[in-house]
Amino acid sequence: MQNIKVLIVDDSAFMRKMINDFLSEHQAIEVIGTARDGRDALKKIKTLRPDVVTMDIEMPVLNGLEALQLIMEEHPVPVIMLSSTTKQGAENTIQAMAYGAIDFIAKPSGPISLDLHKIKEELIQKVISASNANMTSLAKKPTYVKSTITQTREYSKIERRDRSKLPLQQGALNKKLVCIGTSTGGPRALQQVITKLPKNLDAPVFVVQHMPAGFTKSLANRLDSLSDVAVKEASDGEIVQNGTVYIAPGGYHMLIKEMGGNLRIQLDGSTLPRNGHRPSVDVMFESISNITGYSKIAVVMTGMGADGSQGLMDLKKKGVVIAIAESRETSIVYGMPKAAVATNLVDEVQNVDKIAETIMKYV
Structure with missing residues (x-):
């Protein structure tokens, strides 16, 4: 069985290293690269062809939401978002789900979480799960329209x-x-x-x-x-x-x-x-x-x-x-x-x- 190839996207070098260390400990996961922003991520997804991407939402140049939309249009791949637990962070995370992110993980204590070890096991399990995601369904852009269903008939x-x-x-x-x-x-x-x-x-x-x-x-x-x-x-x-x-x-x-x-x-x-x-x-x-x-x-x-x-x-x-x-x-x-x-x-x-x-x- 081939390892799950992961690309880590985060503007913080510290966070990239922490996530890399956590994921690399698991025998079924191989970190094949890192990216410092959304634009860098798009380039590396094209060349490295990861099985799963972990991506921060708040980044310079091209943020996680902007990058996610382009990824789903150009190179659909399972993406797990890393989000802050602020009100704005939560709203952005829900928006990311609508754009096609498969899942998310809340950072324990803000953009630079020194206590990231708290979500280590969750991160590993979600990467493994994401590698089996149904991308055929996820890559389709659903159209959301308000109800056209009527509860009852003419009478x-x-x-x-x-x-x-x-x-x-x-x-x-x-x-x-x-x-x-x-x-x-x-x-x-x-x-x-x-x-x-x-x-x-x-x-x-x-x-x-x-x-x-x-x-x-x-x-x-x-x-x-x-x-x-x-x-x-x-x-x-x-x-x-x-x-x-x-x-x-x-x-x-x-x-x-x-x-x-x-x-x-x-x-x-x-x-x-x-x-x-x-x-x-x-x-x-x-x-x-x-x-x-x-x-x-x-x-x-x-x-x-x-x-x-x-x-x-x-x-x-x-x-x-x-x-x-x-x-x-x-x-x-x-x-x-x-x-x-x-x-x-x-x-x-x-x-x-x-x-x-x-x-x-x-x-």
Whole structure:
């Protein structure tokens, strides 16, 4: 098996050396070069042909965002962004995901992080994962348009006025909810799904995207600006509303509870991460499995690992659930959807551009 060839792009010589040292320790990784800015990176990508690029966002001459767009147009390759945890850094990182970066890592303490060793293992694992990314899907420029899906047909007013007199789908319940789990490649996938949901969506949507604290709010704000439905970072104790997408904050498990006839969100920052993740898709799915009186649509999209598959089994055991998995063809990393499909509980496997439509079919 050939080593994973990595190009490191950072304007700091200290950071380039630290990242080089960390990655070079792993027997499956070979650092084939470094670059000091985006323009230098573009030249070296053409000549060195790396398998993975790690790239700082804040650089002179040509910054990480500018360079990333050119890389994806000219020489698509998996790119992992290194970002600061400032508000601007988080916003730039979410923008980078939209431009085609496969993943990102938050620097522990600013542009020059002397404590970079804290993210050493994460960096190595993400480089290995990125080397297996589906670049065919990633290199395609998705077009994001607001929803063209209508929730109901021409007689929708009648349906809404007296839904109790109309036949339900087999085994379905009047009240619906949607829950989505995703990881690597998720911000891009979520943008394709959530922007296509109609503003009169008669269900709440709960999302777990594996991200550290500080980045989920920027993700929610971006999706809210692009979507007809309301999108927000979830708050502890809030009452759930239909037509709203709630994204679990980084660093907190998100649980959905029935209280006094309403659904409420409970955030838990004290329980340990599940399989390395907090928020965890399994934790969210398991909490939703205990909710009665709702039919549920559960969606598992791109991401490494198997988060969501155990929770899906709990959902299916306890209620009326339609399970949707993203296809191998469009998943940036076909890990989580593959694990979900392996449970034999998935009802539909769909390309990411068809997932919103499929959700609406059941809502």
